[in-house]
Each structure stands twice: as structure tokens, then as C-alpha cells.
Amino acid sequence: MSAFQIPGFQERQQAAARARSAALAKYKARLPVDESVLAERTARRVAREKAEAEKKAAARRAREAAARAKEEAVEAKREQVRQAAVAAEAVVKAERDAEVQARADAKAKKREERLLWTEEDRKAARDARYAARKARRAR
Structure with a gap:
């Protein structure tokens, strides 16, 4: 059994030429294309x-419409959150104002009541504060 021989340069050139001529013969053997078939x-x-x-254009328009709708929904949600925050802030401010007003009213009422106190009432209040202080220290 003979060993494999690496083909030489001329052999490779001849093989390439044969392949080219076979491809050309195959191309020339094809049937001509009819113009009507080609037009069809x-x-x-x-x-x-x-x-x-x-x-593709319809899909792109649908994606854009969906994105627009999503953005509008997000913006509507943001607006709702913004309005809720404003409303909550208004409620907190109203509560704070009411609390301040209630304190001021209570302070004014207490001041008016103290003006009407007699000496015995002042002494009783002083004694009550003293007793409360003693009770806190006793704990």
C-alpha cells in the first residue's frame, strides 16, 4: 500500500481548472429563465x-401606542399621588392649626379662671401641685 502523496502545485492548479470548467458547464446547461416567470x-x-x-409598521405603531398608554397611566398615577400628598398635607396642617387653636383657647380659659380664683383656691392649687410632686418623688 502506497503512502499518501501531497499534491504538487501543478496538480492543484489542474484540479482548480477542472472545477472551474465543470461549474461553467453546469451554469451553461441551465435552462434560460422566462421573463414572465422572472417578473412574477x-x-x-x-x-x-x-x-x-x-x-413591522403596525407592530411599531402598536408598541408606541402601548408605551404612550403606559406613560399616561404612570402620569395619572403620579398626579393621584401628588394630589393625595397635597390633601394629606392640608389635613395635617388643619389638625396642627386646630391643635394650636385649642391650646390657645385652653390657655386663655385657664387664665380667665385664675383671675376669678380666690385666695383659698390658689392655696388649694398650690397644695395639689406640692402633693403631686411628693407622689412623683415617692415612686
């Missing part, structure tokens, strides 16, 4: 490309 293929290809382009 072209029309089908153009119609297919047009349909694909329309489909």
Missing part, C-alpha cells in the same frame, strides 16, 4: 416585502 417572482418578492414592512 419579482412581483411576489415585492409584495412579500411590502407586507412585511406593513406588518
Whole structure:
């Protein structure tokens, strides 16, 4: 059994020339393309490309509409949150104002009552404060 021989340069050139001539013969042996068939293929290809382009455009429009709707929903939610925050802030401010007013009213009422106290009432209040202080220290 003989060993494998690496082909030389001329052998490679001849093999390439044979392959080229075989490809050329195969190309020349093909039947000529009819113009009507070629026009029909072209029309089908153009119609297919047009349909694909329309489909892509419709999908893009649908995506854009969905994104727009989502952004509008997010903006509406933000507006709701903003309005809720403003309302909550108004409630807190009203509560704070009411509390301040109640304190001021209580302080004014207490001041008016103290003006009406007699010496015995002042002494009783002083004794009550003293007793309360003693009770706190006793704990």
C-alpha cells in the first residue's frame, strides 16, 4: 500500500481548472429563465416585502401606542399621588392649626379662671401641685 502523496502545485492548479470548467458547464446547461416567470417572482418578492414592512409598521405603531398608554397611566398615577400628598398635607396642617387653636383657647380659659380664683383656691392649687410632686418623688 502506497503512502499518501501531497499534491504538487501543478496538480492543484489542474484540479482548480477542472472545477472551474465543470461549474461553467453546469451554469451553461441551465435552462434560460422566462421573463414572465422572472417578473412574477419579482412581483411576489415585492409584495412579500411590502407586507412585511406593513406588518413591522403596525407592530411599531402598536408598541408606541402601548408605551404612550403606559406613560399616561404612570402620569395619572403620579398626579393621584401628588394630589393625595397635597390633601394629606392640608389635613395635617388643619389638625396642627386646630391643635394650636385649642391650646390657645385652653390657655386663655385657664387664665380667665385664675383671675376669678380666690385666695383659698390658689392655696388649694398650690397644695395639689406640692402633693403631686411628693407622689412623683415617692415612686
